[in-house]
Amino acid sequence: ALQWRERLRRFEQSSLTIAKFCELEGCSTASFYQWRRRLQDRERSETPEFVPVEIDSGDLEIGVDPAILIDLPGGAIVRVPSGATAAQQRGLISAIVEATSTEADT
Numbered sequence: 001a002l003q004w005r006e007r008l009r010r011f012e013q014s015s016l017t018i019a020k021f022c023e024l025e026g027c028s029t030a031s032f033y034q035w036r037r038r039l040q041d042r043e044r045s046e047t048p049e050f051v052p053v054e055i056d057s058g059d060l061e062i063g064v065d066p067a068i069l070i071d072l073p074g075g076a077i078v079r080v081p082s083g084a085t086a087a088q089q090r091g092l093i094s095a096i097v098e099a100t101s102t103e104a105d106t
Contacts, residue, residue: 001042004035070096 011021011032022029068080068089078096080089 001035001039005039007032008036008039072096 007025007027010025011018014021016024018029018032022032067082070078070080070093072078078092080092084092
């Protein structure tokens, strides 16, 4: 895996096509694609899907109903009202994750 990470880094820095790069490196294009996908999948699984957010109550404007805004890929914005219970928030976020999951498309 380390060898392929280095190889993929060299490819990104080159201006070569994948075919030409693989020819010079002495590897097949099929291996190149397989390792690139494998390492990307590994990186994604190591990246947390959710990041904790802390809000200082002093930052909230008086008279404004605080809410959580979630920006989704494609420009959609989900507004979670401040009055939503923890269970409602979890349900909404779970539904969003399920609906936007790339695994659901496969």
